[in-house]
Amino acid sequence: MTISPTLPVDGLAARDVDLAYGRDVVVRAASIELRSGMVTALIGPNGSGKSTLLRALARLHLPSAGAISFHDGTDVLSLDPRELARRVTLLAQSRSTPGGLSVRELVEYGRHPHRARWSGRDPGADEAIARAMSLTGIEALAERPVQALSGGQAQRVWLASCLAQDTGLLLLDEPTTFLDLRYQIEILDVVRELADDHGIGVGLVLHDLDQAAAIADRVLLLEGGTVTADGPPPEVLTPENLSRAYGIRVEVDVDPVDGRISTRAVGRHNDVRPRATA
Numbered sequence: 001m002t003i004s005p006t007l008p009v010d011g012l013a014a015r016d017v018d019l020a021y022g023r024d025v026v027v028r029a030a031s032i033e034l035r036s037g038m039v040t041a042l043i044g045p046n047g048s049g050k051s052t053l054l055r056a057l058a059r060l061h062l063p064s065a066g067a068i069s070f071h072d073g074t075d076v077l078s079l080d081p082r083e084l085a086r087r088v089t090l091l092a093q094s095r096s097t098p099g100g101l102s103v104r105e106l107v108e109y110g111r112h113p114h115r116a117r118w119s120g121r122d123p124g125a126d127e128a129i130a131r132a133m134s135l136t137g138i139e140a141l142a143e144r145p146v147q148a149l150s151g152g153q154a155q156r157v158w159l160a161s162c163l164a165q166d167t168g169l170l171l172l173d174e175p176t177t178f179l180d181l182r183y184q185i186e187i188l189d190v191v192r193e194l195a196d197d198h199g200i201g202v203g204l205v206l207h208d209l210d211q212a213a214a215i216a217d218r219v220l221l222l223e224g225g226t227v228t229a230d231g232p233p234p235e236v237l238t239p240e241n242l243s244r245a246y247g248i249r250v251e252v253d254v255d256p257v258d259g260r261i262s263t264r265a266v267g268r269h270n271d272v273r274p275r276a277t278a
């Protein structure tokens with residue numbers, strides 16, 4: 001894998017942000033920090049505010065309180081759209097597939113912030129597009145219409161479009177949805193390599209807690225719009241935190257040799273009582 005050594009190295013932090021839909025505040029006083037070379041996983045039950053917070057980091061949802069800024073102090077609100085798109089990209093959970101585009105054209109779309117305004121020149125385009133397609137394993141689909149793809153194939157094409165954007169920060173909302181087992185693992189491997197080998201800061205929403213444990217340097221747990229835990233996986237992925245957050249009893253095993261964390265939901269309720277003895 002060859003990734004441009006000139007990729008911007010960056011970090012992004014939200015401090016005490018409130019996020020609302022109309023008058024309905026759905027995320028309260030949330031703070032999150034994405035650092036260069038680190039993978040941060042957002043976990044939590046449905047409706048807890050993960051996607052809203054991720055969208056806010058990409059400036060797709062404006063905070064009603066608090067601030068979001070890059071590590072050099074630049075407020076995300078101060079950048080023009082092209083500058084912002086050169087620093088951060090988001091693979092959203094839902095998106096409309098444009099009609100009439102081939103796979104390669106959609107991946108190429110990711111280059112939009114790098115194209116010169118008038119001439120349209122983008123010397124890095126071919127290399128970035130080829131790399132993104134190779135990383136996501138979609139070369140063989142290049143000429144296919146995007147609309148004719150399966151859900152998993154389309155997911156990989158959208159991810160390739162984000163990677164072609166060559167940003168220092170990558171936000172992924174449930175990137176493994178629709179993917180078969182092999183591509184779930186491969187995409188998570190790619191994410192880890194982007195962080196480890198190329199210094200990219202990644203924030204991603206995951207529902208699979210074991211995947212979050214395996215890939216993340218840091219895990220942020222959201223419950224009802226509030227961050228209730230934030231730290232390394234072993235500190236956040238505890239039976240107490242997970243059982244409380246998800247409202248179901250969750251057991252956590254830590255492999256004594258490699259420290260790998262695995263979780264198991266074992267019941268409908270978390271009010272586990274000792275068994276009555278005869």
Ligand SMILES: Nc1ncnc2c1ncn2[C@@H]1O[C@H](COP(=O)(O)OP(=O)(O)OP(=O)(O)O)[C@@H](O)[C@H]1O
Pocket residue numbers: 021026044045046047048049050051052053
């Ligand atoms: N467009 C919208 N208009 C109004 N309320 C919304 C909108 N989108 C989300 N919400 C509400 O905001 C809250 C947080 O939603 P969000 O999608 O951020 O949660 P999530 O943790 O990503 O959920 P999931 O795991 O189901 O994807 C929920 O109560 C949801 O109903």
